[in-house]
Amino acid sequence: MSSLLTTLGLRASSPLTPTPNLAASYILTHFVFAYFVLSSRTPKQILGIDHNVSPREDLANYGEAAVRSGKITQKQLEALRRLESASANSVENFTLFVGAMLFALVAGLPATEVNGTGLVYTVARVGYAAAYVFVDKPRLSRARGVMWWVGNFACLSLLWIGGRAINSKVAGA
Secondary structure, three states: OHHHHHHHHOOOOOOOOOOOHHHHHHHHHHHHHHHHHHHHHHHHHHHOOOOOOHHHHHEEEEEEHHHHHOOHHHHHHHHHHHHHHHHHHHHHHHHHHHHHHHHHHHHHHHHHHHHHHHHHHHHHHHHHHHHHOOOOOOOOOHHOOOHHHHHHHHHHHHHHHOOOOOOOHHOOO
């Protein structure tokens, strides 16, 4: 358990070693998650409905025709639409996360706090994306909203704590 906490940056490997700050790793991970993992390009290419001229219009222009022709099912089309929505939301939310992480670094917050927030945000965003893509029942889709708020609250709390830390340094100067 100790090595897991050390790997996640929640505890130092020894009392004499500082806890590494993993902000850059979390930022890079979320960039890859938002722009690559959740991208619909690869699934659309596999299903043969990707058009490189204007890929953002694939589902709107060719989705229903692909269902009618039997190339994909209606359920697959709906899942692809949800995947595109999850990707768009992750891209939109990425700036809040980056801002919160960088502000925490500027404020000089402890690495364990920054890393812990990065971990909470990561779990929330993965849960959000999974709920968005795989849940097609209205009642169960509420889990997506809960995960969205958990991730945003993690970022907002980091901004709040960072702001307090900066203000306490200014007041003490």
